[in-house]
Amino acid sequence: MSQFTQSPQSPQPQQPYGPAHTPGMRPARNGLGIAALVLGVIGAVSGLIPLLFWLAGILGVIALVLGLAGRGRVKRGEATNKGATTFGAVLGLVSLILAVVGAVITFKAVGDAVDDIDKAISETTASAKPKPGGDSAKGGDAAGKDKKKDTAGALEAGDSAVYDDDLTVTVGEATSYTPDEYAAGHTKGNKAYRVAVVIENAGKEKFDSALVNVTARAGKEGVDAEQIFDDKVGAGFSGTVLPGKKVTVQFAFDTPADAKNLTVEVNPGFTYDASQWDLKL
Template sequence: MTMPSPSPAQPYGPPGMPGMPQAPLPQPRNGLGVTALVLGIVGLVFAIIPIFFWLGAILGVLALIFGIIGASRASKGLATNKGMAITGTVLGGLSVVVAVIWVIVLATAVKDVAEELDKVKVDGTPSASAAPGGEATDAPSKDTGEKAPAALKFGDTFTYDDGIKVTVSQPKAHTPDGFAAGHTKGNKAFQVTITIVNGSDKPLDVAGALPDAKDAQGAAADMVFDGSYASKPFQGKVLPGKQATAQYTFSLAPAAAGELQVELSPTILEHDAQIWTGPTK
């Protein structure tokens, strides 16, 4: 009796052969890059606000972490938004830097106030403010009740009695980058360079030398920070005979951008603030 021959086995090709279902491609994991960018922007906004700089520092650190991981994923082909992750990392780092500057400024202010109170306790009377004089009109002590000195022109140098000199340059137009904080779209930005020369016989702490600015209508002008150092504040101390230079950029409404007023004191309590004013370029 003839037995039926077994049917030949059906061939099976390896995975991926024609006719076989293809495995779906993995979706790009872009979440960390997006998160880094959002945290970086929000962190920088909070960092420039004195009472919220600590929150800006926390968000900045998180933006750094998420941005670095997101950029690493993009380098491995797991994400497609490497540029977004890098931008978030940069903004996070800038947020931390601005927050550190505020820490230095506030610590210096507290230290100066404490020293001033110690002087009052020892002497029994408040220490006298340094009376300005020299190249500009003399300014009276804060306790005299007399009128403040006339405003200086941009480019003028004011010399205090202890030899400290302050110069504020003529404002020049500045274009903030796309991630600038403190600048309103449509406003005009102007940058001034401030130079402090320590002509005294002791180190001068200039970390607290932050200028205030007003526009032509007397409204306060916001200080601008961006990745291109629109504002680069003073830091640390200046030795006798040395000088320090800093740049500050302010955002002005177009209707009041024709004139700028800058007020600055080289120290918080020891020197009277002086005012420089003039047209912008």
């Protein structure tokens, strides 16, 4: 009887299913450094445009914070992009500096523009004030017509308010007026008075008379005198007055029967000071 012997087989080592993994090692966390670099670049470019100083400032702060946090990760061995993180933080600081410079430039430019506008408005307003003058007649007229007076107070019939742009406004005497039967603005029992308003343009620029506003108040109480409209009066000013030309318009106002005076106010336009005439009735 023969005995068979079988040599033992050595066991085959089991191969792992995945790649070898070193215990204790984690992937690098480079996200903060990359974000700091990207935001720093955008912030620095924005800072080169003064009007975008606000964007450069916001991105600069974020980039600087992320860059410093990223450097902390690099020191702890959690990240490997030290150069990008450092450069991102530096760009964040540069963005902040450019933001401050841009803000200074922008605010200075805005301030200068506001000052220029205020100066232009002041010059326009100053040129729209009546000129103070004496009581001498214009052109040596002994009758005293078209007199230039200081318009700090009310003028009298026939006086002129002369503005710095050589626009002259003259209001004549108030004369009794009889409105027609279809007139608007006249109350039965009241009296009506007609006033001629003359505008002469002695300046160098044409004048838009459509902006002229004429109102009146009557009596000691200064009640509003309603303007009368019919086929002869009430049309008002319209069109343009060329340099060297004048235009005359008739106005009529409704006043209480016992009124002894009529105060007429003429405002040549938005940039002019109004002038007043105290007319005897």
